[in-house]
Amino acid sequence: MKVAFVGPTVPDAVRLAGNTLTIRPPARQGDVLRAVxxxxxxxxxxxxxxxxxxxVWHKEILFALSEGxxxxxxxxxxxxxxAExxxxxxxxxxxxxxxxVSGEAEDDSDVALLHAPEELGYAPLTIPLVNVRATLRRLLELRSFSVEDAACVEEAVSSLFYKERTWGAIAARARLMTSxxxxxxxxxxxYVDQKRADGLELLEALRSHPGERQHVKCQWTFHATSLWKRALDPLPSSTGEPA
Incomplete structure (x- = not known):
């Protein structure tokens, strides 16, 4: 079984995946462990x-890796x-x-956005900063924006709280000569939806995986701490039944 946790980044993931991948909603703490x-x-x-x-807890990712x-x-x-x-x-x-990884992006909120629930197709309500940056790079390449205007827009978007990053708020904050x-x-x-492009690349990599656990010896040791054991014991499976 190959599991992908995806929602607003690729809202049509279920259709795209067909029966090759198991699509689950955006992950929260315990969901990666549950998939394992x-x-x-x-x-x-x-x-x-x-x-x-x-x-999602880093510890559950490490556990998954330690299990192959x-x-x-x-x-x-x-x-x-x-990156972590x-x-x-x-x-x-x-x-x-x-x-x-390179440090070009640092804040967690660079990828964050508000969106509608799954029942409404995860429709985006705000624009993530990483997509604005990708869009500005494209516009610069096309010479549709000056370097100065692009820097002004990026500064404006960066200064907005992620829940306020709408087109209207960006235009008002940027205050360029252009209307x-x-x-x-x-x-x-x-507009460049870099998040979707990267998400699609991941789904393709997941689809290409052989679908078997690879028990390669790690260069590190997973430590089952007392906190980990307390988190592990009561965790139900995705079916709601005791694991």
């Missing part, structure tokens, strides 16, 4: 919940965790992962 206990041979982490619930489960990360929460756990064998995929409507038109016309 359910028999996953490979796990792809794209989207994850935070703020109102505990996010391949763990891929990209695009959103997956890129963050992959790369030295332990988690495989990071895509441009956003590269940015976190707000014209600015939004340029950004929308050249």
């Amino acid at each position: 206990r359910d028999g996953a041979a490979a796990i792809g982490l794209i989207d994850g919940n935070f703020e109102y619930v505990a996010p 489960v391949a763990v891929f990360g990209a695009a959103s929460m997956g890129a963050l965790r992959a 756990c790369a030295d332990f064998g988690m495989a990071g995929i895509g441009e956003i992962f590269r940015q976190y 707000g409507d014209a600015l939004i038109g340029k950004l929308r016309a050249g």
Whole structure:
């Protein structure tokens, strides 16, 4: 079994995956461990919940790796965790992962956005900073934006709280010589959804995985601490039955 945790980054993941991957909603703490206990041979982490619930725990990723489960990360929460756990064998995929590793991106909120619930197709309500940066790079390449205007827009977006990053708020904060409507038109016309591109790359890597656990000896030791054991014991399987 190959499991991908994905939601707003690739809202049509279920259709794209067909019957080759098991698609589960954005992960929260315990979900990666649950997938391991359910028999996953490979796990792809794209989207994850935070703020109102505990996010994916690094310890459960390390446990998965110690059990021979391949763990891929990209695009959103997956890129963050992959950058943090790369030295332990988690495989990071895509441009956003590269940015976190290189230090070009540092804040967790660079990938965050507000979105509608699963029932409404995870429709985006705000724009993630990483996508704005990718869009500005494209517009610079096309010479549709000056270097000065691009820097102004990026500074404006960076200064906004992630829940406030809408096209209108960006245009108002940027205060360029170009009118707000014209600015939004340029950004929308050249919009690059880097998160989706990276998410699709991860799904392809997961699809190509052989689907068997690879028990390669780690260069590190997983320590089952008392806290880990307390978290492990009561955890139910994804079916709701005792594991």
